[in-house]
Amino acid sequence: MSTDLHWFKSxxxxxEGGNCVEVALTWSKST
Structure with missing residues (x-):
C-alpha cells in the first residue's frame, strides 16, 4: 500500500504540491 500512496502523492x-498531501491523507483514511 505504501507504494500506491507514494505514486498517488507524486x-x-x-x-498541486500543497494539495497532494491533503489528498493523500484523505485517500489513506478512506481506504
Missing amino acids: SYSGS
Whole structure:
C-alpha cells in the first residue's frame, strides 16, 4: 500500500504540491 500512496502523492505533486498531501491523507483514511 505504501507504494500506491507514494505514486498517488507524486502524481498530485506535479499539479498541486500543497494539495497532494491533503489528498493523500484523505485517500489513506478512506481506504
